[in-house]
């Protein structure tokens with residue numbers, strides 16, 4: 018296990034002691050030097066001599082003696098561990114903890130208490146690792162918990178505790194432990210104990226492991242740890258964890274793989290209406306500024322240009338009697354198609370965004386409707402033109418959408434819409450792992466679609482392709498251009514209609 022291998026390196030590095038007792042201090046230092054040079058046998062002798070001297074010497078300050086004693090036991094155990102004498106190591110680590118348990122309440126100096134806590138936390142942590150190596154998960158778990166109890170900033174004990182729980186298939190508890198380690202490392206106000214040399218690597222590993230635990234049962238609904246009132250799909254939560262893992266470490270191939278497989282043709286087939294509604298209700302006031310000015314969104318005007326190309330050129334675009342702007346937002350697309358719409362209906366799930374559209378572009382729409390586009394297409398049939406920019410990205414499975422477009426549009430009517438495509442690297446991964454992928458839930462919570470899938474669904478629902486165009490960089494996320502598609506389709510007579518006419 019990668020995380021564990023890295024943590025094991027700490028074993029020889031952490032050697033703590035502070036004492037005024039000259040001779041025991043010397044013995045401790047001599048032992049530490051021998052240990053770091055790999056002379057474990059020699060180190061054992063120094064530490065044992067030191068312990069003997071402490072136990073026979075009653076003149077020194079007992080608290081100073083205690084710190085030295087704790088260090089001697091801990092480092093003695095570490096030397097045994099380096100020699101492969103696991104049972105001796107366990108006995109010595111346990112002695113550290115027992116010695117401290119008996120004296121902790123007598124320590125009045127808080128600085129000394131803190132130091133002793135740290136030494137013992139480290140001893141408990143190492144003890145946990147030995148137990149883990151010996152295949153004793155219960156003892157290991159107890160030791161890691163003890164380490165964290167003594168030193169709440171001991172991220173590594175929580176990371177290893179998570180690994181033990183994961184091996185024991187206690188996935189929920191494992192997520193809590195991993196999250197604790199993650200929170201310690203992310204806390205800007207307190208330095209973690211023994212911070213990792215490469216924090217982004219460790220953060221990536223932690224998120225990857227959180228993702229794996231959550232992925233154990235994707236059918237479930239997950240509860241957010243910091244907001245237990247909120248439930249989300251485990252699929253979304255795992256996707257979030259894997260994408261964070263990739264964000265921290267772009268070379269985390271396992272996380273990349275999990276992200277690709279989890280999100281391609283995932284069991285999530287569309288974003289829930291309540292999710293989309295609350296997203297855009299919250300976003301409404303700042304929506305257009307954020308989308309156009311900050312994210313460089315151009316999908317709305319490029320959809321109109323694509324539509325003109327589809328019909329030949331601008332002069333050949335007729336005026337359509339009834340046009341539905343599906344997922345209209347604040348009216349950016351509606352404005353582009355106003356001059357070819359006799360009666361323009363703006364539809365959106367979010368009332369806040371519809372109000373914003375009316376406020377920002379009074380009179381643009383002849384009518385605004387709050388509702389799900391799939392229902393509105395049916396309620397407002399026959400429709401001559403459906404336009405949808407950046408709104409079908411909340412559907413994964415396009416079948417229900419095409420069923421309702423087929424029902425709502427008249428024969429010969431058009432549907433012009435944009436969709437997202439997967440990013441280039443992901444597309445390559447998918448080509449290897451899932452070549453016939455249909456849709457992919459992206460880390461942003463939206464869906465990307467494969468061109469061939471969209472065309473297959475279109476054909477199956479009596480739509481023919483009039484125009485296709487790549488829509489690269491139509492929006493920017495963290496400075497990276499998002500790839501997309503423009504589709505202009507025309508509804509043909511359905512096979513049923515044709516059969517009816519023939520009869």
Ligand SMILES: C[S@@+](CC[C@H](N)C(=O)[O-])C[C@H]1O[C@@H](n2cnc3c(N)ncnc32)[C@H](O)[C@@H]1O
Nearest residue numbers: 297344345346349365366389390406407408411
């Ligand atoms: C990113 S915005 C795009 C708005 C606008 N089309 C534009 O290009 O500026 C997506 C909009 O689609 C709406 N939307 C998403 N799914 C919808 C659905 N099933 N029915 C109605 N509106 C939906 C959202 O509420 C949101 O206002």
